[in-house]
Amino acid sequence: xxxxxxxKQVREKMDHLGFDPRDTVWTAVDKEINKEKKxxxxxxxxxxxxxxxxxxxxxxxxxxxxxxDAIAKxxxxxxxxxxxxxQPEPKSEKKDKKTEELIDKNIxxxxxxxxxxxxxxxxxxxxxxxxxxAVANKKTPSGSIDKKQSGEYRQNSIxxxxxxxxxxxxxxxxxxxxxxxxxxxxxxxxxxxxxxxxAVNNSVLDSSAGKAIAGITANKNVKKDSVSESAAAKNKNQxxxxxxxxxxxxxxxxxxxxxxxxxxxxxxxxxxxxxxxAAYPPAPANPTTYSSSEIKPGFSFETxxxxxxxxxxxxxxxxxxxxxxxxxxxxxxxxGNAALYSPYNxxxxxxxxxxxxxxxxxxxxxxxxxxIPVSANLQLNKSSRVPFIWEVGLSLGYIVSSNALYxxxxxxxxxxxxxxxxxxxxNAATALMIGFHLHKNEMQVGPQLQYxxxxxxxxxxxxxxxxFYGGLKISYILPKK
Amino acid sequence: MDQNKLLNDxxxxxxxxxxxxxxxxxxxxxxxxxxxxxxxxDAEDVLQExxxxxxxxxxxxxxxxxxxxxxxxxxxxxAINYLKSESRYQYDLSFAEKNLHPVSDDNxxxxxxAKELADLIRQLPTGYQMIFNMHAVxxxxxxxxxxxxxxxxxxxxxxxxxxxxxLITWISRNTLDNKTDMYARK
Numbered sequence: 001x002x003x004x005x006x007x008k009q010v011r012e013k014m015d016h017l018g019f020d021p022r023d024t025v026w027t028a029v030d031k032e033i034n035k036e037k038k039x040x041x042x043x044x045x046x047x048x049x050x051x052x053x054x055x056x057x058x059x060x061x062x063x064x065x066x067x068x069d070a071i072a073k074x075x076x077x078x079x080x081x082x083x084x085x086x087q088p089e090p091k092s093e094k095k096d097k098k099t100e101e102l103i104d105k106n107i108x109x110x111x112x113x114x115x116x117x118x119x120x121x122x123x124x125x126x127x128x129x130x131x132x133x134a135v136a137n138k139k140t141p142s143g144s145i146d147k148k149q150s151g152e153y154r155q156n157s158i159x160x161x162x163x164x165x166x167x168x169x170x171x172x173x174x175x176x177x178x179x180x181x182x183x184x185x186x187x188x189x190x191x192x193x194x195x196x197x198x199a200v201n202n203s204v205l206d207s208s209a210g211k212a213i214a215g216i217t218a219n220k221n222v223k224k225d226s227v228s229e230s231a232a233a234k235n236k237n238q239x240x241x242x243x244x245x246x247x248x249x250x251x252x253x254x255x256x257x258x259x260x261x262x263x264x265x266x267x268x269x270x271x272x273x274x275x276x277x278a279a280y281p282p283a284p285a286n287p288t289t290y291s292s293s294e295i296k297p298g299f300s301f302e303t304x305x306x307x308x309x310x311x312x313x314x315x316x317x318x319x320x321x322x323x324x325x326x327x328x329x330x331x332x333x334x335x336g337n338a339a340l341y342s343p344y345n346x347x348x349x350x351x352x353x354x355x356x357x358x359x360x361x362x363x364x365x366x367x368x369x370x371x372i373p374v375s376a377n378l379q380l381n382k383s384s385r386v387p388f389i390w391e392v393g394l395s396l397g398y399i400v401s402s403n404a405l406y407x408x409x410x411x412x413x414x415x416x417x418x419x420x421x422x423x424x425x426x427n428a429a430t431a432l433m434i435g436f437h438l439h440k441n442e443m444q445v446g447p448q449l450q451y452x453x454x455x456x457x458x459x460x461x462x463x464x465x466x467x468f469y470g471g472l473k474i475s476y477i478l479p480k481k
Numbered sequence: 482m483d484q485n486k487l488l489n490d491x492x493x494x495x496x497x498x499x500x501x502x503x504x505x506x507x508x509x510x511x512x513x514x515x516x517x518x519x520x521x522x523d524a525e526d527v528l529q530e531x532x533x534x535x536x537x538x539x540x541x542x543x544x545x546x547x548x549x550x551x552x553x554x555x556x557x558x559x560a561i562n563y564l565k566s567e568s569r570y571q572y573d574l575s576f577a578e579k580n581l582h583p584v585s586d587d588n589x590x591x592x593x594x595a596k597e598l599a600d601l602i603r604q605l606p607t608g609y610q611m612i613f614n615m616h617a618v619x620x621x622x623x624x625x626x627x628x629x630x631x632x633x634x635x636x637x638x639x640x641x642x643x644x645x646x647x648l649i650t651w652i653s654r655n656t657l658d659n660k661t662d663m664y665a666r667k
Contacts, residue, residue, distance in 0.1 A: 006649070007617045010598065014618045017512035017595040019521070025529045026503055033499065033536045382540060 244310040247478045249303075252448055254471015256300030256326040258365075258456065260463055292357060292407040292414070298327030298364055300469050306373070308477070314379040319372065324397065326367040326467055330405060332414055333358025353416040355405060363414075365404040367467065371397040373429060387435040389444060397425040397452075404456075422464075426453045431473050441479050448473040484548055491539055503532055506549060510556050516599050516614050517560035519570070519607075531559040557619055561611065561629065570607045593655060601651050609644035616641050 306320025333356030355363060375393025399422075405414035433446035448471055455464025490498030510531065514524035534555050542551050564570045593601070602610060611630070615621040616637070621629070623637040630637070 006645070010617045011620070013593070013595045013598050014512070014516065015509075017515065017599050018508040019511040019515060019524075021507050021511045021525055021528055025507070025525050025532075026500070028529050029503065029532045029536070030496070030499070032533045033494075034496075382537070 251303040252473035253301040255297040257297040259468040293331035322371040355414040369397040389433040391431040444475040531556040613644040
């Protein structure tokens with residue numbers, strides 16, 4: 001018998017060795033594999049619910065931007081309250097004539113005061129409150145507007161059909177500049193007063209908001225107390241389990257742009273809205289139409305940290321804190337530095353810098369945001385070595401600073417230092433990540449898209465501008481101690 | 482059994498297909514688990530863990546080889562991990578050259594049945610038992626065993642030789658006892 005004959009015999013014998021396992025074995029196996037199956041339905045909803053909410057939110061924002069309610073809301077906002085421009089009636093020749101009259105009156109230097117279109121009262125449904133408000137504003141220095149008055153502003157600013165057009169601080173002069181450009185506008189000193197008024201309004205709003213927040217916090221505390229016992233009991237139980245929390249750092253780089261839709265670039269950010277366009281004086285006899293340069297994509301990057309909680313092997317939720325830099329490029333003419341004024345009284349200048357329209361230089365518009373991203377992450381495959389992860393979520397962002405230029409089509413200039421109207425931004429974000437292990441630590445890398453659901457401007461011309469970012473995201477999950 | 486259809490149904494988490502696959506392989510796989518462990522309860526534990534791994538990783542089976550061989554590999558790995566993790570197997574799992582046993586090149590005739598032979602294999606120290614099963618039954622080379630268990634190839638060879646010698650001694654004694662009993666009965 002050869003040496004491996006023994007092994008051969010053993011193998012043959014062992015091939016026939018078998019036993020019937022007890023039923024409990026299959027029961028346990030079945031239970032374990034069905035546990036995964038049963039989880040699928042809630043996981044599906046957990047993942048797609050945010051996506052549905054995002055889609056719904058986007059639809060709502062898009063659909064309601066141009067609706068009368070949205071216009072009313074825009075006019076209710078403090079910025080427009082400051083301007084004290086009520087919604088005008090549709091343009092008509094008759095109206096234009098009257099507007100001209102108003103402007104003529106206003107051009108007189110000694111009349112540096114409110115212009116009311118009270119002449120039209122006989123033809124329209126009068127609004128006593130709006131008049132009252134306008135008069136009050138006229139008499140009261142803008143810096144001393146009290147809460148009550150600001151409330152009235154809000155009330156009056158809601159346009160009703162037939163309301164008076166009340167244009168305060170309307171000191172427009174269509175003068176020719178030294179350079180000979182007939183469309184250059186000059187800033188009036190009263191703009192500063194309006195800004196001061198605005199600041200007060202803002203502070204009033206802020207203080208009331210603060211109270212509301214305090215109220216909410218108090219309520220939360222009460223709720224916390226009521227559930228503290230059960231939470232404590234829960235915590236005790238959780239302590240015994242191993243932690244499923246993971247911490248990580250993330251970063252990414254790519255391109256950003258100011259978009260009109262998800263993939264359509266905005267030509268320009270136009271500060272003229274339908275409301276103030278109507279309030280704007282009629283075009284000159286020989287009107288010139290201007291068009292701005294197109295906004296082009298710029299470099300963008302983000303960096304931050306996040307915490308992630310694994311709900312199961314394939315699903316996790318994460319939240320973090322990011323700094324995000326967006327930029328976009330636009331061609332401009334020469335830089336100007338002159339006293340500007342807004343014919344609409346809608347803009348809030350903090351400086352007097354502007355750029356002429358032209359093709360002389362490339363200006364980089366920058367947006368610096370602090371973002372709080374929250375996302376649901378679903379592993380699409382079952383591999384633990386090379387997981388494919390789909391991330392979907394929202395991020396709440398705040399524009400800390402920006403040097404963006406806003407185009408004034410009437411003056412044909414780009415205004416710098418324009419007070420950013422919508423500093424708070426809600427973004428929808430999605431990414432497809434592939435994970436791999438690097439020295440026993442997990443890294444993920446993949447493409448990411450982010451789109452601002454909130455517009456940059458409060459405009460109802462359908463083009464508020466949305467921040468868009470597309471780039472490569474890298475996440476590094478810190479090793480557990 | 483149409484293997485492809487069964488696989489596809491299992492991948493679709495069809496309960497009946499999963500049960501069918503389990504029933505088809507459970508009998509022989511419990512035999513395998515029995516050889517690696519010291520009790521039937523432990524063998525069933527390994528079988529249970531192994532089948533859970535099989536169903537969770539079934540999508541990784543590329544279909545080119547034998548499904549049975551793939552499941553068998555999973556069971557062997559599960560058994561090894563089980564023995565390494567269970568404290569009651571630790572005392573004689575060491576692969577150090579402590580217990581010296583004679584080396585034999587004998588090739589005795591196996592008149593034992595499968596169960597009797599398996600029971601003798603299970604009486605070997607756990608380290609010997611594992612290496613013997615892997616090399617003599619599963620057909621792993623000593624290089625492969627060394628990689629799987631994290632030991633040197635030479636260690637695997639020497640451990641196997643000693644396990645083989647010990648087993649042959651026991652088989653010879655067992656065979657002799659059986660023959661004596663048989664003659665006594667006559």
